[in-house]
Amino acid sequence: MGAGFGGLAAAKALAGSDVPVTLVDLNNYHLFVPLLYQVAAAALSPADIAEPIRRIVADYPDIDVVMGKVAAIDAETKSVRLTDGEAIAYDRLVVATGSTSTYCGHDEWAPMRSR
């Protein structure tokens, strides 16, 4: 789960070891987060720091990419459920969905992130 730095590294490390890998991310692109400030400063365009996940793993035939938001994990049945209702079974699950931001006591700033 997650095609950020952690998820991509895990998927690439597992690929080629006879393990089919399914990489699920809510976006169809990997965001190079450390250069976000360059986009904010208009020094780069958003497309410069976002690359399609399928292109990044194109040389890894064992990796299947699914675009979807994971809504729930069922550890008993070993499956994750996406918001569109699809269920994906797993043998081993790597959770690499990143973290949430802290606004240093200014939670009113949080909605500005999605503008």
Ligand SMILES: Cc1cc2nc3c(=O)[nH]c(=O)nc-3n(C[C@H](O)[C@H](O)[C@H](O)COP(=O)(O)OP(=O)(O)OC[C@H]3O[C@@H](n4cnc5c(N)ncnc54)[C@H](O)[C@@H]3O)c2cc1C
């Ligand atoms: C502005 C900024 C600058 C930074 N600069 C640096 C730097 O210079 N050097 C450095 O080492 N680190 C830097 N960092 C920190 C670095 O970006 C993070 O440590 C790193 O991105 C964490 O990787 P991750 O794979 O854990 O999570 P992320 O890279 O955040 O990836 C998480 C992925 O999970 C996906 N996801 C989340 N929820 C779901 C869900 N429910 N279902 C499906 N997919 C989901 C997201 O779409 C995302 O693709 C910076 C961070 C920021 C915000």
